[in-house]
Structures are given as structure tokens and as C-alpha cells.
Amino acid sequence: xxxxxxxxxxxxxxxxxxxxxxxxxxxxxxxxxxxxxxxxxxxxxxxxxxxxxxxxxxxxxxxxxxxxxxxxxxxxxxxxxxxxxxxxxxxxxxxxxxxxxxxxxxxxxxxxxxxxxxxxxxxxxxxxxxxxxxxxxxxxxxxxxxxxxxxxxxxxxxxxxxxxxxxxxxxxxxxxxxxxxxxxxxxxxxxxxxxxxxxxxxxxxxxxxxxxxxxxxxxxxxxxxxxxxxxxxxxxxxxxxxxxxxxxxxxxxxxxxxxxxxxxxxxxxxxxxxxxxxxxxx
Amino acid sequence: xxxxxxxxxxxxxxxxxxxxxxxxxxxxxxxxxxxxxxxxxxxxxxxxxxxxxxxxxxxxxxxxxxxxxxxxxxxxxxxxxxxxxxxxxxxxxxxxxxxxxxxxxxxxxxxxxxxxxxxxxxxxxxxxxxxxxxxxxxxxxxxxxxxxxxxxxxxxxxxxxxxxxxxxxxxxxxxxxxxxxxxxxxxxxxxxxxxxxxxxxxxxxxxxxxxxxxxxxxxxxxxxxxxxxxxxxxxxxxxxxxxxxxxxxxxxxxxxxxxxxxxxxxxxxxxxxxxxxxxxxxxxxxxxxxxxxxxxxxxxxxxxxxxxxxxxxxxxxxxxxxxxxxxxxxxxxxxxxxxxxxxxxxxxxxxxxx
Numbered sequence: 363x364x365x366x367x368x369x370x371x372x373x374x375x376x377x378x379x380x381x382x383x384x385x386x387x388x389x390x391x392x393x394x395x396x397x398x399x400x401x402x403x404x405x406x407x408x409x410x411x412x413x414x415x416x417x418x419x420x421x422x423x424x425x426x427x428x429x430x431x432x433x434x435x436x437x438x439x440x441x442x443x444x445x446x447x448x449x450x451x452x453x454x455x456x457x458x459x460x461x462x463x464x465x466x467x468x469x470x471x472x473x474x475x476x477x478x479x480x481x482x483x484x485x486x487x488x489x490x491x492x493x494x495x496x497x498x499x500x501x502x503x504x505x506x507x508x509x510x511x512x513x514x515x516x517x518x519x520x521x522x523x524x525x526x527x528x529x530x531x532x533x534x535x536x537x538x539x540x541x542x543x544x545x546x547x548x549x550x551x552x553x554x555x556x557x558x559x560x561x562x563x564x565x566x567x568x569x570x571x572x573x574x575x576x577x578x579x580x581x582x583x584x585x586x587x588x589x590x591x592x593x594x595x596x597x598x599x600x601x602x603x604x605x606x607x608x609x610x611x612x613x614x615x616x617x618x619x620x621x622x623x624x625x626x627x628x629x630x631x632x633x634x635x636x637x638x639x640x641x642x643x644x
Numbered sequence: 645x646x647x648x649x650x651x652x653x654x655x656x657x658x659x660x661x662x663x664x665x666x667x668x669x670x671x672x673x674x675x676x677x678x679x680x681x682x683x684x685x686x687x688x689x690x691x692x693x694x695x696x697x698x699x700x701x702x703x704x705x706x707x708x709x710x711x712x713x714x715x716x717x718x719x720x721x722x723x724x725x726x727x728x729x730x731x732x733x734x735x736x737x738x739x740x741x742x743x744x745x746x747x748x749x750x751x752x753x754x755x756x757x758x759x760x761x762x763x764x765x766x767x768x769x770x771x772x773x774x775x776x777x778x779x780x781x782x783x784x785x786x787x788x789x790x791x792x793x794x795x796x797x798x799x800x801x802x803x804x805x806x807x808x809x810x811x812x813x814x815x816x817x818x819x820x821x822x823x824x825x826x827x828x829x830x831x832x833x834x835x836x837x838x839x840x841x842x843x844x845x846x847x848x849x850x851x852x853x854x855x856x857x858x859x860x861x862x863x864x865x866x867x868x869x870x871x872x873x874x875x876x877x878x879x880x881x882x883x884x885x886x887x888x889x890x891x892x893x894x895x896x897x898x899x900x901x902x903x904x905x906x907x908x909x910x911x912x913x914x915x916x917x918x919x920x921x922x923x924x925x926x927x928x929x930x931x932x933x934x935x936x937x938x939x940x941x942x943x944x945x946x947x948x949x950x951x952x953x954x955x956x957x958x959x960x961x962x963x964x965x966x967x968x969x970x971x972x973x974x975x976x977x978x979x980x981x982x983x984x985x986x987x988x989x990x991x992x993x994x995x996x997x998x
Contacts, residue, residue, distance in 0.1 A: 548746035561733040
């Protein structure tokens with residue numbers, strides 16, 4: 363009788379094991395192999411790939427840029443997402459369902475199509491620069507393609523729904539009467555938002571940040587299209603090592619380092635959230 | 645002059661009138677309850693006084709000034725919400741200080757007034773706790789202190805005791821009344837609990853379907869209900885139809901189940917009326933004195949009293965008898981019931997019931 367739950371989850375577990383755990387383990391073991399330009403992958407065990415990544419400032423720069431982009435994306439998602447979620451929460455039910463559709467809209471479009479759309483907008487001869495030049499506001503095009511800023515802009519657009527939904531969930535958990543209570547005590551709408559609503563949705567902001575940060579740090583398609591060869595992030599570097607240099611073991615080591623560092627950041631973040639807000643708000 | 649006045653207050657949602665032409669006044673310093681079943685419009689009335697809802701029609705005046713143009717945050721009312729609506733991320737003292745902060749009260753003064761308010765509700769020792777670490781009764785007191793610290797002209801209580809368990813509720817009734825009296829604040833409480841309203845209020849406003857049914861002291865509403873609804877909503881009552889034969893300034897002649905009876909005078913025209921008799925006013929008598937005769941159908945012993953359900957030609961009647969240490973009628977026994985004429989309430993016939 364006790365075996366039944368196991369049997370029922372077996373298909374999902376098989377899928378999970380075959381498609382995630384096996385490749386992950388293979389990548390893990392691959393990262394200890396060595397690579398020769400003429401010999402290809404050699405079945406040896408050493409830490410040389412890790413040593414190479416850690417000791418090369420080139421890789422430090424890429425990791426630094428990746429986390430800076432992820433952090434900036436998280437920041438802007440929170441900055442835009444929190445007010446957006448609050449507006450959503452205050453809307454009438456009929457308007458709310460329309461606005462929810464608009465909010466999750468970006469998720470309905472393929473990442474490549476959406477990113478190419480941004481490329482059309484941001485290019486030196488793109489829509490934004492052409493418009494600004496035609497109005498005479500700028501003389502020379504502002505460089506937006508192939509910059510970290512452009513990547514942050516596009517990633518914020520994609521990941522904003524995750525932040526909005528996380529904060530919205532936190533808003534729905536709170537007692538709706540607290541805002542009325544604050545109002546009756548003489549608080550103005552902005553004060554109510556800052557002093558009463560915002561502190562109560564911080565757990566939502568933190569969990570939304572966790573999702574956005576980890577997805578931004580490992581995003582590939584957007585930085586690949588908008589960053590090109592010049593603005594490399596970890597995910598595009600791994601891609602290049604695998605498919606251009608054909609140095610699979612080095613690519614595997616970079617991938618493992620990205621996985622490990624994102625996990626460390628996520629766990630540390632989660633502990634912070636739980637320690638500070640675990641019981642503060644039921 | 646009345647302190648709080650509502651004139652022709654009406655709130656319409658779509659086709660229905662949640663509150664229908666409500667007019668009442670509250671005297672300064674008194675404790676008044678708005679009592680009624682859920683959906684009777686009492687909460688909507690409170691929301692309009694608080695400023696969270698705009699009346700469709702009518703006026704609210706507080707101490708002579710019209711409230712309609714004043715937003716909720718500037719009305720300066722103290723409100724205790726049903727859920728307490730405490731700020732969970734702030735300590736008890738921070739919760740209580742919030743209203744003073746919004747009024748730019750300076751720090752020393754703020755500290756003193758917060759301490760006073762917490763002392764009033766007997767929570768001085770818990771000032772630095774967070775609400776999550778407190779019991780329901782303590783949270784209730786915090787909510788009360790937070791509402792009273794701003795020295796409101798009017799305190800509004802929205803079902804303040806409904807989230808507490810029975811024993812605590814009784815305790816808090818006395819406590820709430822003490823605090824209200826000490827603070828001397830005019831209070832309007834919304835409740836669906838008739839015993840709560842009777843126990844705590846100076847005056848009770850009974851509402852049904854958005855309309856005011858009766859406004860009186862607790863004793864008067866219980867003793868002299870003016871409508872069939874009020875007689876059954878407050879306490880238990882035996883209501884039955886009777887024929888009003890004639891009325892004089894001092895008495896009335898009734899025909900109840902074929903028997904002529906003299907009752908108190910009433911301002912009604914002869915015809916079919918409804919008569920209400922409280923179960924504790926019915927006596928068991930000898931056959932010769934009986935108004936009506938019936939059979940005991942059920943009998944419950946409650947310690948201090950007996951409760952009996954007697955099947956009579958007028959329908960089932962509830963009889964409550966004080967336990968005087970004697971044997972009472974058994975189930976199946978025939979009993980003769982009677983009541984003094986002055987304990988009859990003659991009401992206009994309730995079209996809805998019957």
C-alpha cells in the first residue's frame with residue numbers, strides 16, 4: 363500500500379532523472395576531464411579547468427558582469443513590479459483580469475521574437491535612435507545595442523511578471539482592513555503604501571527577487587542577441603566553449619561554477635528571508 | 645443637541661437599498677449599538693460614518709459639522725475593526741503611536757500618550773511585543789488603544805468581540821464598557837449579537853433590511869418591542885395571531901384561540917394582530933385559569949431553569965420556568981398555560997412571517 367504514491371510519481375521522477383539529473387551529473391564529471399587541441403577530450407581527472415577559470419581575470423569579468431546584470435534586472439523588476447502589483451491589487455475585478463493579461467503578456471511571446479523586437483528598437487538605426495534624431499534631440503545615435511544596459515532593459519521586461527505575481531500574492535495574504543485602519547488614523551495614500559503596505563509585502567519582494575535573479579543570471583537568448591560577441595555573460599561563454607572552441611570540459615566547469623554560485627546566493631538569500639520574515643508575518 | 649446625527653441616510657447598490665432612509669442620533673458620551681442580522685445594513689452605515697463609503701443620499705453630522713466633504717483620514721474617528729487590522733510589522737507601541745505620528749505629535753508627548761493608552765487597556769507591560777505573539781483578547785486591546793490614543797470624538801466598533809471565544813467575550817464586554825466610560829468617548833458599536841448589544845449599550849438601534857426598526861434603551865427594546873422582528877430577534881418570544889376586538893385608552897380586548905382576553909392598550913386599529921409573549925412570563929396554572937392548554941413535547945433541564953416546548957392550538961410555545969426545586973411536568977403531560985395581560989405585546993401583523 364505504501365508503494366502506491368511512489369508508483370504514481372514514478373513517471374515524473376523518471377522524466378526528472380533522465381532529463382535533468384543525468385545530464386547534470388555528466389556535465390559535472392566532464393568538467394574534471396582535460397582537453398587538448400589535437401587530442402580532444404581526454405578521460406583524466408584533474409581540477410585544471412576550475413583553476414583556469416578562477417585564475418583568469420577574463421572569466422572574473424564575465425562572472426562579474428553576469429551578476430551585475432542579474433542584480434540590476436532584479437532591482438528594476440522590484441522598482442517597477444511593486445507599484446504595478448499594488449495597482450493591480452487595488453483595481454476592480456473586471457479591470458484586474460485585463461491588466462493581469464497585459465502583465466503576463468511578455469511570457470506569451472517567444473523569447474527570441476521578443477528579443478529581436480528589442481534589437482529593432484535599440485539599434486543604432488533602430489526606432490528609438492531614429493525618432494530622437496528626427497526630433498533633433500540628439501546628434502549621434504545613443505549606443506544601446508551590445509551594452510549591458512540594453513540587456514538589463516530587455517531582461518527586466520521579460521522577468522517583470524514574476525515579480526508582479528510574487529508581490530501580488532503577498533498583497534492578497536494581508537488583511538485588507540489594515541489600509542482602512544491606517545487611513546482612519548490620518549495617513550495619506552503614499553504614507554499608507556510606504557509605512558503599511560510595503561513592509562508587509564517584503565517577503566513577496568524577496569521571493570520574487572530570488573526567481574528574477576536566478577533566471578537573469580542564467581539567461582542565454584537575450585544576452586546572446588543583444589550582447590553579441592562583445593558583451594559576454596556566463597551562459598553565452600559556456601555556449602561558445604561548447605560549440606565554437608569545442609572545449610567541452612572547460613565549458614562544463616564554467617557551467618558548474620555558475621550553478622554553484624547561483625545556488626549559494628539563493629540559499630543565503632532564502633536564509634535571510636526566513637530569519638527576518640519567517641514568523642514576522644503569518 | 646445630539647452629537648452624531650444621521651439624516652435620511654441611504655446607500656444603494658444597484659437596485660437594492662443596503663441602507664434605507666436611516667435617521668438617528670447619538671448623544672455625547674453614550675454607548676449606542678447598531679444591532680441587526682447580517683446584511684441588515686449596519687456595517688454599511690458604519691462605513692459611511694467612517695468615510696470609507698459615500699452615502700447615496702442623506703447627511704451625517706458630527707458635533708454640528710457635515711462630514712460628507714471630509715475624507716476618512718481627516719474625520720479623526722477611532723475605529724476598531726472586526727479583524728483588528730493591526731500593523732503586524734510594528735510593535736504594540738508603534739501600532740498605538742502611528743495615529744499620533746500622523747498628527748505630528750512630538751516625540752515626548754507621543755511617548756506619554758502611548759503609555760497612557762496602553763495603561764488604560766492594561767497592556768503597559770507588553771509595549772514592545774509584536775502582535776503575532778499575542779492572544780486574540782490582547783490584540784483587541786491593542787486595536788482599542790490605537791483607536792483611543794488619538795482622542796477621537798467618536799469611537800466606532802465593528803463587531804469588536806466576534807473573533808473571541810465565549811468566555812473571553814463576556815470578560816471583554818465588561819472591559820470594553822469600563823474603557824469606554826473611563827475614556828468618556830461617544831461610541832457606536834455594530835453587532836449582530838443581541839446579548840452583546842443589550843449588555844453594553846445605553847441605547848440600541850435595531851435594524852432590518854436597511855431600515856431602523858426600533859430605537860430604545862436595552863430594557864425597553866426587550867420589554868416593549870414595536871415590531872414582530874424586534875420581538876423575535878432580541879431574546880426568545882412566542883408569537884401568534886390574535887383578533888383585536890376593541891381598544892380603549894387603558895386596555896384592549898383580544899380574542900385568542902376563541903377565548904376573550906384583556907390586554908394592554910395599543911395604538912392599532914381592530915383586526916388581525918400579532919401577540920408576543922416571552923417564554924419566561926408564561927406560567928403553568930390550574931385548568932380553571934388557563935389561557936391555553938397543551939402537551940409537553942420536549943423538556944430540557946438547564947440547571948437554573950427548565951425549558952419546555954408545549955404543543956398548543958396556537959402552535960408550539962416555548963416555556964421557561966425557574967427551577968424552584970419542585971417536580972416539573974414530564975414529556976407527554978397536559979399542561980395549562982397562562983400569562984398576565986401586561987406581559988402581552990400587541991404588534992402589527994408581520995406580513996412576511998406567518
